[in-house]
Amino acid sequence: MSSQTEGEYELPEDRLEESQPQCPFGVGGGCCRICYMGPCRVTDGAHGMDRGVCGATPGTVAARNLYREIAAGAASHADHAREIAEVLEEIADGGLSAYDIQDPEKLEAVAADLGIEAETDDENELAKLVAEAAIEDFQGAGETLNWLDRMPDEQREFLEEQGIQPKPSVDMEVARAMHRTTQGNDADPVHLLSGALEAGMADGYAGLTMGTDLQDVVFGRPQPVETEANLGTLEKDQVNIAVHGHSPVLSEIIVEMAEELEPAAREAGAEGINLVGICCTGNELAERRGIPLAAHSTQAELAVTTGALDAMVADIQCIWPGIGDVIECHHTKLLTTTDYVRIPGAEHVSFDPETAEADAREIVQRGIDAYEDRNSRQEYDVEIPDERASAMVGISEDYVLEVLEAASPEDPVAPVVDALEAGQLKGIVGIVGCPNPKQRTADMTERLIEGLLAENVLPIVTGCIGHVTAQAGYLDPARTDELAGDGLSEVLHALGNAAGLDGPLPPVWHMGSCVDNSRIGNLVRAISEGADVPTRELPVAASAPELIAEKAVSIGAWALTLGLPVHTAPTLHMDQSEEVSRIMTEDLKGITGGYAIQEEDPDAAIDALVAAVDERRLALFDETGA
Ligand code: SF4
Ligand code: SF4
Structure with a gap:
């Protein structure tokens, strides 16, 4: 932290401390604020009301709260997908x-x-037809979501038999969720949670999968690429521009304009322009261009405190308003670019894909201007931590499938099935989400990942958890033998060999941004269809070990519809209702095949996840004799 800022403001961990003790009704999903007779604080426990003023039970309140969280997550990913669908349509029309x-x-x-x-x-x-099919999924013109065709057929039919089927439009799904959860409307916890699962499914396909699919079409599929991670990727003598948020639509053009404006940066006295990534915009650029991963969302304020960051360019989602306070002590420009996202303290540069190059040029120029401002200040410290780790990123599902095909052309999933049967690989866990200051102090993600690796469980990471693992060195193939159990290490060496690498694949696979959780879904689908095993029987689980966002709850709901065990820490907002807790952790097994695992202790979470995948692995081979 540079000296001009020490002690002058608070960082997330300070604010978390100030927030203690947090309200148990909010934490446990027992707080209802949806009408002006409340807030009502309801619980199945000893302290509190057992009914709201309207008569709502703790089950009704907790189910409504979860449903609204999931609808908000689905809305976020769907709006993200809508942007790239509209871009693709305009490309097809020749307008961009x-x-x-x-x-x-x-x-x-x-x-x-x-x-x-x-x-x-x-x-x-063809692009026009695909874009129209995407846009139709927001309008609801068809019988069902077009993108639901990207779901494994077997699981989709299984859910249909259970009466779980999203509406023909993701926008309608979100609107219906808000309507159903209003005061005096749907009050049956089972029925509400069934709606929540449908919203999660709509997110999984008309949000996440559509977003990734169309971004790949426009910007290309990722391939493995070496990069570096952590705040040490900032450069004192360069113009440092960080792109932050979730969308590659603007940031891809910023990459081009940063190259174009290199001479201008040199004229301003800099050695060049250093473009780095924060949060999922960072993941998008890292997986396609090898741009360094400077910081996860929780570290964005910390990046400003180095004094080295000249511009932080924000697009959508996970851009904390606290950044607006931190930049007051610095020369850093916080630039919002999406017209519906404004942050106090930021300057706004309105971004439109039709004027993308001019907009990106202006943004980069503002970074250069801020660098000149930094250099002109008499007493201004720049303190960049000496922390940077090597990382291999961009291990997309298609790359994994190519490698498997190279290893076993006749039956590409055979190496996975054989490794599972031999116990070299006990299972796969998708580890996703954001770094929550509540769990950061305990190194929850690091401990979970090291524990899973030692047990021969392969972690695949996305989102800001990707940054955490990159910073910890877990994406470095040089650490495979040290971190992975013997069996998993052998598998990673064999796959590295099939891929034509000099060594193994890294111990943890970086599969991109949060919308790229769809890539994990696609890989699970390919294994399921290749091995002819339903997704709900595969030794695959999901974990959000430092859950923050409603988006992560929605992603978890989608994973539940695929029949996966889904771990979260902190626990979901449902502890005040015994009924909702039981439905999510137990009853759901008989409905989708998935279930929630609630463990905040890292060792207990490792045990629960290893047990969850190994139970399925053993059942698979006992029952099928595969
Ligand atoms: S009861 Fe609800 S509104 Fe009141 S403090 Fe708790 S979470 Fe907040
Ligand atoms: S809807 Fe019912 S439980 Fe919720 S705030 Fe109003 S009275 Fe209370």
Whole structure:
């Protein structure tokens, strides 16, 4: 932290301390604030009301609260997907000069999966049809969501038999969720949670999967690439520009404009322009361009305190308003760019894909201007921590499938099935979400990942957990032998060999941003269909070990619909209702095959996740003899 800022403001961990003790009704999902007779604090426990003023039970209140969280998450991812769908449509119409289709193979693969065929070989015609199918999923013109075709058929049919089926539009799904959960409306906890699962499913396909699919079409599928992580990637003598948020639509053009404006930066006295990534915009640029991963969302304020950051460019989601306070003590420009996202203290540069190059040029120029301001200040310290770790990122599902095919051309999933049967691989856990200051002090993610690796469970990471693991060195193939159990290490060496690498794949696989949780879903689907095993029987689980956002709850709901065990820490907002807790941790097993695991202690979480995947692994081979 540079001296001009020490003691002058608070960071997230300070504010968390001030927030203690947190309200047990809020934490436990027993607080209802949806009408002006409340707030009502209801509980099945000893202290509090057992009914709200309207008569709502703790089960009704907790189920409504969870449903609203999931709807908010679905709305976030769907709005993210809508942006790239509209960009693709404009590309197809010939209306956007800054963008084109960089991955026609992905376009064809997505179109084929959706059953879309063009009449000619014209790439733009196919792109237009795919974009229209995407936009239809916001309008509800079809019988069901088009993107639901990207779900494993077997699990989709299984859920349909249970009466779980999203509406034809993700926007309608969100609107219905808000309506159903208003005061004096749907009050049955089971019925409410069934709606919540449908919202999670809509998110999984018309949010996450659509977002990733179309971003790959426009910007290309990731391939493994070496990069570096942590605040040490900032450079004292360069113009440091950090892109923060979730969307690659602006940041991809900023990469180009940073190259174009290198001479201007040198003229301003800098050695060049150093573009780095924060949060999921960082993951998007890292996995496609190898741009360094400077900081996760919880460290964004810390990045400003180095005194080295000249501009922080914000697009959407997870951009904490506390950044606006921190920049008051610095020369750093916080630039918001999405017209519906404003932050006190920020300057706004309105971004429009139609004027992408001019907008990105202006943003980079503001970074250069801020660098000049930094250099002109008489007493201004720059203190960049000497922390940077090597990381291999961009291990997409398609790359994994290519490697498996190289290892076993006749039956690409055979190496996975064989490793599971031999116990070299006990299972796979998708570890996702954000770093929560509540869990950071206990190194929850690091302890969980080291414990899983030692037990021969493969972690696949996305989102800001990807930053945490990169900073810890877990994405470095040089650490595979040290961190992975013997069996898993052998598997990673064999796959590295099949991939033509000099050594193993890294012990933890970085699969991208939060919308790229869809890549984990696609990999699970490929294994399920290749091995002819339902997803709800595969030794695969999900974990948000430092849960923060409603978006992560929604992703978890989607994983539950795939039939996966889903771990969260902190525990979900449901402890004040015994009924909702029982439904989520037990009853759901008979409905989707998935269930919630609630463990805040790292060792207990490791035990629970290893037991969850190993139970399925053993059942798989006992029952099928595969
Ligand atoms: S009861 Fe609800 S509104 Fe009141 S402090 Fe707790 S969480 Fe906040
Ligand atoms: S809807 Fe019922 S439980 Fe909720 S605040 Fe109003 S009276 Fe209280």
